[in-house]
Amino acid sequence: xxxxxxxxxxxTLRLGGPAKQFVTATTDDExxxxxxxxxxxxxxxxxxxxxxxxxxxxEGFPGTVVEVATRxxxxxxxxxxxxxxxxxxxxxxxxxxxxFVARAVASGWTGVEALSGIPGSVGATPIQNVGAYxxxxxxxIASVRVxxxxxxxxxTFAAADCGFGYRHSRFxxxxxxxxxxxxxxxxRRGDLGAPVAYAELARAxxxxxxxRAPLADVRTAVLGLRGGKGMVLxxxxxxxxxxxxxxxxxxxxxxVLPEGAPAWPQPDGRVKTSAAWLIDHxxxxxxHGNDRASLSTKHTLALTNRGPATTADLLxxxxxxxxxxxxxxxxxxxxxxxxxxxxx
Ligand SMILES: Cc1cc2nc3c(=O)[nH]c(=O)nc-3n(C[C@H](O)[C@H](O)[C@H](O)COP(=O)(O)OP(=O)(O)OC[C@H]3O[C@@H](n4cnc5c(N)ncnc54)[C@H](O)[C@@H]3O)c2cc1C
Numbered sequence: 001x002x003x004x005x006x007x008x009x010x011x012t013l014r015l016g017g018p019a020k021q022f023v024t025a026t027t028d029d030e031x032x033x034x035x036x037x038x039x040x041x042x043x044x045x046x047x048x049x050x051x052x053x054x055x056x057x058x059e060g061f062p063g064t065v066v067e068v069a070t071r072x073x074x075x076x077x078x079x080x081x082x083x084x085x086x087x088x089x090x091x092x093x094x095x096x097x098x099x100f101v102a103r104a105v106a107s108g109w110t111g112v113e114a115l116s117g118i119p120g121s122v123g124a125t126p127i128q129n130v131g132a133y134x135x136x137x138x139x140x141i142a143s144v145r146v147x148x149x150x151x152x153x154x155x156t157f158a159a160a161d162c163g164f165g166y167r168h169s170r171f172x173x174x175x176x177x178x179x180x181x182x183x184x185x186x187x188r189r190g191d192l193g194a195p196v197a198y199a200e201l202a203r204a205x206x207x208x209x210x211x212r213a214p215l216a217d218v219r220t221a222v223l224g225l226r227g228g229k230g231m232v233l234x235x236x237x238x239x240x241x242x243x244x245x246x247x248x249x250x251x252x253x254x255x256v257l258p259e260g261a262p263a264w265p266q267p268d269g270r271v272k273t274s275a276a277w278l279i280d281h282x283x284x285x286x287x288h289g290n291d292r293a294s295l296s297t298k299h300t301l302a303l304t305n306r307g308p309a310t311t312a313d314l315l316x317x318x319x320x321x322x323x324x325x326x327x328x329x330x331x332x333x334x335x336x337x338x339x340x341x342x343x344x
Pocket of ligand 1: 012046047048049050051052053054068093118119120121122123124125127128129130131132178179180181230231232233240242243244245338
């Protein structure tokens with residue numbers, strides 16, 4: 001028997017014990033066959049992309065892990081074909097997200113450039129409606145093609161049927177049911193990016209918020225901003241041994257908003273505030289923790305593995321921060337990464 005695959009070798013936190021069974025699937029047929037045979041055997045299934053939004057228990061996963069490693073980026077029109085409309089691009093779930101963004105920027109496809117530098121796979125992006133610097137994938141996704149494990153068949157959801165919200169979707173609401181096989185993006189064509197919707201990015205680009213900047217400049221500026229916060233993977237830098245932001249920004253009643261906290265008004269009258277601000281002002285500075293697990297030294301919102309951490313160490317830190325914020329402000333932070341075999 002070969003040694004079991006360790007999930008710490010497949011997660012950006014570098015945490016997680018052994019998988020009972022581990023399958024790398026390079027075609028849709030292989031993905032579906034692996035998922036179906038586990039389902040028929042009554043085995044739990046974990047669909048794995050880049051492991052950048054996962055906290056896996058030290059005990060590992062007692063079922064089949066299906067790593068989606070499918071490839072393909074297929075635009076409906078060639079780059080040199082003159083079209084006044086946009087381009088529809090079909091992307092296989094296993095494609096690396098940032099490779100796709102780089103391709104989009106190089107091809108003059110606009111709408112995902114502010115999402116540069118986010119790790120993981122294309123297939124995972126609709127799950128939590130990935131977003132950063134004023135863009136979300138829900139703004140450019142046309143449809144998502146899945147294998148439905150309950151109906152045992154293929155389904156294609158138009159964007160309007162994906163239930164997208166802030167770090168949310170119908171896929172996240174019904175965990176594990178839909179295996180994403182392909183995402184189709186509707187992108188405009190041009191040399192300028194979409195209007196810059198995020199003040200910090202606009203400042204970095206030297207443009208007004210709402211103005212446009214060259215696509216390549218937007219990508220460079222975003223990668224620079226993210227790098228300064230330890231939000232671009234770097235094997236040498238423990239600040240990036242994380243799952244990105246560990247907590248979502250809470251949406252609260254304006255009456256409970258702490259004085260001085262950032263407030264972004266929501267359509268329902270509530271306000272979204274900054275989890276990083278709450279953590280910092282509740283007394284957890286950058287680097288808080290110990291030599292196993294600590295907050296990033298560059299960003300309070302990332303919980304990081306300093307090298308020897310276990311999942312138990314990381315969760316202990318997460319509980320300390322969550323409970324400290326709740327004691328101070330009465331606001332309970334909710335984890336963004338998916339917890340597998342463990343809980344907060
Ligand atoms: C340094 C860093 C920075 C980050 N920055 C951001 C950011 O700015 N914005 C943001 O939104 N996120 C960010 N993240 C989080 C993460 O990168 C995204 O959520 C990403 O989309 C996860 O992709 P993945 O392939 O690694 O998914 P995984 O971690 O492998 O899986 C995450 C979840 O999606 C499911 N899943 C994965 N692939 C599929 C599939 N094909 N079909 C069905 N389910 C699937 C898994 O089962 C799991 O539930 C960051 C993470 C890191 C480490």
